[in-house]
Amino acid sequence: MRAGVWAIMAAWFCCAGAAVAQEEAALLARGRSLVEGVAACGNCHTPKGPDGELPGMALAGGLVIEEPGLFRAVVPNITPDEETGLGRWTDAQVALAIREGRRPDGSLIGPPMPIELYRGIADRDLAAMVVYLRSVPAVRNAVAGSSAYQMPLPPTYGPAVGRVPLPADTAVARGAYLAGPVGHCIECHTPTGPGGGRDWSRTGAGGPPLATPFGPVVPRNITPSRRDGIGGWSDDDIRRAVSEGIAPDGRRLAPPMAYPYYARMRRAELDDLVAYLRSLPATP
Structure with a gap:
């Protein structure tokens, strides 16, 4: 026993x-x-x-x-x-x-x-x-x-x-989590407000210039605005820009975007990120 x-x-x-x-x-x-x-x-x-x-x-x-x-x-x-x-x-x-x-x-x-x-x-x-x-x-x-x-x-x-x-199990919620708390994409790509903080009412509408060793870089508008943002980009265009640093017209995009790191993102993560960016208001 x-x-x-x-x-x-x-x-x-x-x-x-x-x-x-x-x-x-x-x-x-x-x-x-x-x-x-x-x-x-x-x-x-x-x-x-x-x-x-x-x-x-x-x-x-x-x-x-x-x-x-x-x-x-x-x-x-x-x-x-x-x-x-x-x-x-x-x-x-x-x-x-x-x-x-x-x-x-x-x-x-x-x-x-x-x-x-x-x-x-x-x-x-x-x-x-x-x-x-x-x-x-x-x-x-x-x-x-x-x-x-x-x-x-x-x-x-x-x-x-x-x-x-963890975020809700939807593509937009997962993408918002990646673009916000984890990858902080919206930190650079959102304009500042009067007090110097980010103006979250215009999330993704483009950030202030960044000083880099390569010269000033202006984070672009990543909302679905067709005129000012990425509304005219395909899903593949967005995935390629994020993971390879190449714009739809073939231009090489500048640092400090962390392309060598984003190249390691899983396809599912990139798809979630695209879904979130598509969900943003098209902001000029």
Whole structure:
């Protein structure tokens, strides 16, 4: 009888252990698909050279992003290095920094981190991103300098975020989630309002000029307006522009759109994104 009980307990522990390992693997895979895909974290957090991203420096920080008159941001190292990265942060601290813009010392993370949108990242996806960031190689890279803001930062981005579920299972809802909280497309492609924040009543109608190493870039209108937006583009045109950086007329589109990352998006994700963009009001 006792041997039978032990056998049952051993089998239960084996099943429980297998379930935990399966869940970890699922989170890791999801985190990789987000960080290395539509979220494109390395677009800012991986240092660049003349030929693109520096080898062996994935997510090691150091890139300087400037918006004249607004801010000069030095992008941090988010690898698990204990001295120069996030190695000494707890999972909860990493999650809080991503979704609420708060460092362990209580200080606020400023732009270009789109915290207003990241507050909508679902709990499971946030956990997946943390698991993946823990898995990448630790790179020792002490980021020099510090960020400076001419624009006022808020004391907080809002109350503590509660439970955030995954989006409703419709193409438009999934696409809105990708374009908003995860991929933050609408952060760049939406005009600013009188107070300097995004004018969400005109979501997707084109953003203010961005200063880049290649010169100023103006994020275009991505609403279905036929005159000013992408209303005359086919679904294939939109998918190609996002994942390959090629306009319908064959022109190569400019950075900072993260085309090498978006190229890893699944066809279903691109289809959802198209459905969402088609659903926006056609805004001039």
